[in-house]
Amino acid sequence: MTSPSTNISSMPPGPVIKSKLSRDDVIMRSGMIVIALYLVVTLAFPLYAMLSKSFSTYRFELSQYEMQVSDQDGVFDGAILNPVDLNAATGAYSDTDLSAGSDSRLPVTQLFPDFSFRSPVMYQIRNAQPGGRFLVGSTLHDDTEWTTLDSNSFRRVQLRPVKSTGFDNFVNYFSTPALFNSIKNSLFIAVVSTVVTVTLAFWFAYALNRSCMRFKGVFRLIAMAPILVPSLLPGIALVYLFGNQGMLKELLFGASIYGPIGIVIGSVFFTFPHAFLIISTALAISDARLYEAASSLRATPWRTFWTVTIPGARYGLISASFVVFNLVITDFGLPKVIGGQFNVLAVDIYKQVIGQQNFEMGAVVSVVLIIPAIFAFALDRYVQSKQVAALSARSVPYQPNPNPKMDRIFLIYSSLVGLFIVGILAVCQFAALIKFWPYDLSLSLNNYQFDKMDGGGWGSYYNSIKLGLITAVVGTAVIFFGAYLVEKSKGFRVGRSLFQMIAMLPMAIPGMVLGLAYIFFFNNPSNPLNVIYGTMAILVISAVTHFYTVSHLTAVTALKQMDREFESVSASLKQPTLKLFSRVTVPVCMPAVLDISIYLFVNAMTTVSAVVFLYSPKTSLASIAVLNMDDAGDIAPAAAMGMMIFYTNAAARILHLIASKGILRRTQAWRAR
Amino acid sequence: MTQATASGELYLSISNLWKAFGEFLALKDISLDIHEGEFICFLGPSGCGKTTLLRAIAGLDLQTKGSVMQDGKDVSNLPPSERDFGIVFQSYALFPNLTIEKNIAFGLENTGRDKSEIAVRVHELLELVGLPDQGTKYPAQLSGGQQQRIALARAIATNPGLLLLDEPLSALDAKVRVHLRHEIKELQRKLGVTTVMVTHDQEEALTMADKIVVMNQGVIEQVGSPTEIYREPANLFVADFIGEMNQLPATARGKAGISIGADSDIVKSQTHHFSDGETIVAAIRPEDVIPHGNGTSASDETDVIGDPENVFTVKLAEMEFLGSFWRCRLQNEYFGASELIADFSINAVRRFELEEGKDMVVELPQDRLMAFPRVEAN
16 A cells, blocks of 8 residues: 555645635624624723723822922022921821822822911922822823912812822732621622522422422422512512511511621522523433432432432532522622621622722722632533533433322422512512501502602613613624624634633623723723713623623524534535525524523613613613612612513513514424424 | 546546645545546545545635646635535535425525526426425425435536535435435436545445545545456555455465465466565455365366466355355465455355365466555554
8 A cells, every 4th residue: 555654744845725715704704803803892801901900009109299388478499398208297198098099189288287378478399200290270280390389379289199000909908808808708608509599409400300299380480580580689578578677577586687698598599590490401311221220229219319310410510509609799789789787799899989989999809709700600611511521421311200208298398499489579579569668558559650769760661671672682693693603614713712712701700890891991081982881882782791601602502503514505506604694594593592582681681780880870770770779768669670670571581482482483394394 | 337438528637635634634645637427436434535535626625735626727725605516415404494495496596597497497406306296395304315315406406517425325224325326326427417426335336436536544545447446456455445355365476476375386366566475465355266166076077277276275164144145264274364255156055065164176266366565454
């Protein structure tokens, strides 16, 4: 045989053949670049802006200035005064007074104890080095020329801080117990909530997958209900149940619901569906043959449970744990409503930014919050990639056998969990309809007169629907098309894998952090994109970006099931790829497309954290209204608005179901044999 | 049938094609000419580079180096959409949500044909592939073989100059496969379209191709008509890959012939160019071994030995009945550990009264006994 060496070096030197790009290649690559740019501009740039903000410190450097004071006749004797010495002599400003924010100003007259704006004394001030900055009124002086001012004008001199880059903010953060205690608090409630939720969800999923109890469909529906409401809604219900005037206050035996107890109970409520879904999937794919083997080996049910069931579901359990942990630690709405004096990271960001206008410290807390979030996210991705490998086994689905005693126990257990979920929602609805708890229990619709309350009124509700619809339409189009380009275009390998990586990033970034990053990036006057600040557009962008990853993964999964050669066939038939996309790819993937759109709609309706920094009075949202009305003490209207979100999302789900059935009947007719 | 197509003009010319996947060379310096109207099969074990070569011809995965000329035009770096070919994949890649008619019409749209023209052409194609009534069904409602024919109809709808078939029959069950083999060949002859088919199934290649390109590890081992490939394999790989082949250790004896094993009497073989004493491999197909009984049978007188030198007395170690013939394992001291496998007709077995354990005489005729250089196992 004459086979030449397999060594790559046996190939003759010379240029590698480069493909001439077809029109389709050009269209697809530019499309991909556009969407990648979108992600970079709406994710990477803002995060970078935030990161650099967290390392920026501002401080008044008194040594930067020199001053002169005249006698009563306005004659200067040439003696140059150093403000550092003046401050040391007068004690006007302490060290902490001198650390500043980016917008801080410092008046100088306090350095002169006998200053009077009516005196004839003249003052001179200059920057000791070029680049120093002070204001006279609103005029900025940054040169080293002496400026001569009468005492009345000297009153209007204000020093500007100097920006430096360093870890000062972080040092400051970690030396303030009020701030860094939140790390401990956040981790604590996240871990406790994770353990409780995953345990509850596991047995619930187990009951639904492995028992023959009745009403499984109803329980499945109930388990998914919390997804349809903002995370702060259970907080409101808990206030009604266990608050200072709560119906069941005695059950807490004097403990306060405002704090970790409330946060954990509420977190269990709103993370339950996420954990349930993941674990249920894991239990559903278990292999019946393993159970047959176990029973033929005469293993006890207890032993079978620990050697077959738990190992089979372990990836699901781990994945669910990380997801719940991430949801709890990044959640803002619930601890805001029920947290009381118990500080957590997400609320700290809000307090720093909204309460104290300390944007640098907000950025620092964000950076601190990102670390556990990214950590949990990365571990989850790792575990999920393992699970895919486990799935490939050709397993036989497990069929549970009736066991009256166990089935009854599971039914009781599931009913209790169901009661908890339905109960929380029912309390909110009840609260919304009561005239004035606990004094006037008559029913009324007064609480629905949102226009009379703080929070944006019915307008914010309509804004939310608008946001949900636009996000669903625009987001689905962008995300699905982006996934298509990345999955199905040829060559351009580096670009494609880069895109995949960027698309995974949003999931790791908490909504609060994204919102804060948007302030830094889009509210910067020198950014040409700052026109969208305060508009609906930035809310849509923030929602699409925040919920990008899950949608992208849904789209990619659907696209991977398409024959890899469709594009080749289409090209050989000289048909544009976009024709294939619209005639074949989209119709075949319609179930996934509809799933993505309802996911985006529901999440845009319920999110608080991604939009709390970005709404303007004109674009207030229902979820924000719940927060603000609760903040203002209008808890009943807040509950009413929260339930409006619930009903809207439930209606959207039903509509989506009907529409899917209709559309699917048309586009998926080919599935029927 | 080979001579009819070989006269066509040169249509596709591949020269010095290389393809590297990272450090791995999938194609090494491939050159090949294909003439108009020919049915070519790329045949080889999986991983030999045959599909890579097909995809390079189509422009689906561009070669790293080398050129492809199609119909006098250099298409080396053109994207698939600017080349002239139709393709059928192993998965058929029929669009599941479009009816059969719309699948076939997909490539006819935007080509200046109006709707009625397209409808006529689609009907014509459905007739051609023998499925005139199936136009309104969806692909999932057809059997595998029917889907395959629809994929073929779609590929030839626009009258491409070149038809590429990537393992088109592999996903079908054996009976349908045999039937479709014949149909595709018929259709190709009727249309006269130059066709390249990739297959790992030698029977498919032998029955369908005008010319077979045998590939292994990224190189072409031999190009030839099915009979050439079968009867005159260029090397041991081709000999072994196509059909069954006995391989016996042997020693070259200069111009005189070869010895089986190290020291049997000299036997004659097909011409070869080995130096005296070189260790080689003697090869013969099982059906080419001629039985001559055991020297005691009465019928021996009528039994004429062609090459008296090429005769061995062997022990019939084992006989296996395979319906139309007997497969026999023959042992001889010169064969060493290897057995000679021979297929004897039922008549011969009866005539020579062959039985397991008996001795018999076999002839390895000179024109069927091949000699190849030994290949180190790799």
